[in-house]
Amino acid sequence: MFAAYAARIDADDPLGALELGELPEPVARPGWSVVTVKAATLNHHDLWSLRGVGLPAERLPMILGCDAAGVDEDGNEVVIHSVIGQSGHGVGPDEPRSILTERYQGTFAERVAVPTWNLLPKPAELSFAEAACLPTAWLTAYRMLFTKAAARPGQTVLVQGAGGGVATALIVLGKAAGLRVWVTGRDEAKRARALGLGADAAFESGARLPERVDAVMETVGAATWSHSVKALKPGGTIVISGATSGPSPKAAELNRIFFLELNVQGSTMGTKDELAALLALCAHSGVRPVVDTVLPLTEARDAFARLAGGDVFGKLVLTP
Numbered sequence: 001m002f003a004a005y006a007a008r009i010d011a012d013d014p015l016g017a018l019e020l021g022e023l024p025e026p027v028a029r030p031g032w033s034v035v036t037v038k039a040a041t042l043n044h045h046d047l048w049s050l051r052g053v054g055l056p057a058e059r060l061p062m063i064l065g066c067d068a069a070g071v072d073e074d075g076n077e078v079v080i081h082s083v084i085g086q087s088g089h090g091v092g093p094d095e096p097r098s099i100l101t102e103r104y105q106g107t108f109a110e111r112v113a114v115p116t117w118n119l120l121p122k123p124a125e126l127s128f129a130e131a132a133c134l135p136t137a138w139l140t141a142y143r144m145l146f147t148k149a150a151a152r153p154g155q156t157v158l159v160q161g162a163g164g165g166v167a168t169a170l171i172v173l174g175k176a177a178g179l180r181v182w183v184t185g186r187d188e189a190k191r192a193r194a195l196g197l198g199a200d201a202a203f204e205s206g207a208r209l210p211e212r213v214d215a216v217m218e219t220v221g222a223a224t225w226s227h228s229v230k231a232l233k234p235g236g237t238i239v240i241s242g243a244t245s246g247p248s249p250k251a252a253e254l255n256r257i258f259f260l261e262l263n264v265q266g267s268t269m270g271t272k273d274e275l276a277a278l279l280a281l282c283a284h285s286g287v288r289p290v291v292d293t294v295l296p297l298t299e300a301r302d303a304f305a306r307l308a309g310g311d312v313f314g315k316l317v318l319t320p
Contacts, residue, residue: 001025002320003109004300005063006050006101014050015304020297023063026105026113031090033072033116035080038128039294040068040107042307042316043136043165044244045099054102065107065318066100069122069131077122079131079279080107080114081272090115099136099269108300110320120276123283133289133315134278136269137165141173142278143270144217144239153178155214158231160224162202163190165315166241168290170217171197176287182213184224193313197290215239225249229256237263290314 007019026034046064049055055062066082082100085091100106100114122131144166145151151174159170162185174181175198182201183194191202203209205224212233218224221243228238230253257264270278281287292314295303303316 001110002297003063004065004297004318005061005108006055007061009050009052009055009057009060011051014047015301015308017050018064018301018304019061020300023061023109026111028113031115031117032113033119034111034113035068035070035072035078035119036111037068037070037107037109037320039070039132040065040318040320041132041136041165042303042318043067044242044307045136046101047304047308049101059103062101063105063107063109063112064101065109067132067135068107068112069128070112072119077124077128078119079122079275080112080135081118081120081275082107082135083269083272084115084118086271087117089117108297108318118272120272120279123279125283126279126288129291129294129317129319130282130289131279132317133165133291134282135275137315138169138173138289139270139275139278140241140267141166141169141217143274144241144267145170145173145177145179147270147274148239148265148267149215149217149237151177151179151215154180156180156182156211158209158213158216158228159183159199160216160218160228161185161205161220161244162194162199163187163310163313164219164244165312166219167217168194168197168314171199172287172290175199176281176285182209184227190313212236219243220245222246222249226251226253229253229262232260232262234260235262236260237265239265239267241267292316294319296320
């Protein structure tokens with residue numbers, strides 16, 4: 001079957017490690033289902049995998065792709081929850097959790113095998129492309145806002161870095177929940193598009209804000225960390241789910257963190273129940289993921305290049 005996969009590890013030139021071509025079909029096993037992929041989406045996790053982060057060379061070749069929506073062997077339209085081992089179903093209780101593409105082949109292929117427990121019904125209201133956007137970026141945003149930050153209507157939330165998949169999800173979900181959403185970004189056009197999605201205000205990266213906020217959603221990392229800490233009210237919360245600009249900020253701002261009793265919450269993906277709640281929210285409220293472009297899987301290299309260059313607003317979708 002045709003697939004986009006990591007053929008080798010290259011920390012300096014990750015796109016050079018990406019190959020497109022034929023790989024063996026997934027093997028069915030007890031407790032697992034083979035899903036025919038209708039749509040899958042890119043995440044920065046895929047670029048990190050090509051660099052070897054969380055993916056050792058002995059597991060290559062590894063089909064990339066964490067997200068997908070498709071059809072199972074019985075003809076059911078499904079969405080894949082990509083956290084494997086969260087419940088023990090399909091892998092046993094002693095295996096640590098992992099995301100597709102770390103231990104198990106991913107979704108940038110015509111078919112993928114996952115534990116049957118990891119399948120959720122796709123709401124009829126969502127297209128395959130829309131549904132495929134939800135299991136990583138949108139699930140991450142949902143957990144950041146509502147589980148980790150416990151954000152409530154009327155509060156102000158700052159989203160660092162307008163334009164990415166998680167950032168756009170945070171804007172749309174935050175507005176749907178009655179939050180005041182502010183965003184930052186280096187690119188004027190992306191700031192304008194964030195306002196078009198419903199953000200209440202957009203600022204240049206690092207800009208002084210009119211007032212401090214209740215919570216900051218941090219996915220950028222080193223480049224915005226100091227600004228994130230300084231943007232918070234006393235007792236406020238930073239939720240960090242990524243560090244696309246690097247994991248080691250020059251200033252940790254520890255004095256400010258302890259003196260103002262700030263909360264720093266790490267957040268990774270989400271649970272199957274949270275994904276089910278997110279699917280229901282989108283189906284019944286009219287909230288829809290922001291799709292930048294839908295491309296055939298044969299053009300995966302172009303999609304990866306756009307993601308690596310930051311030339312994206314919303315999600316890039318691949319269709320086998």
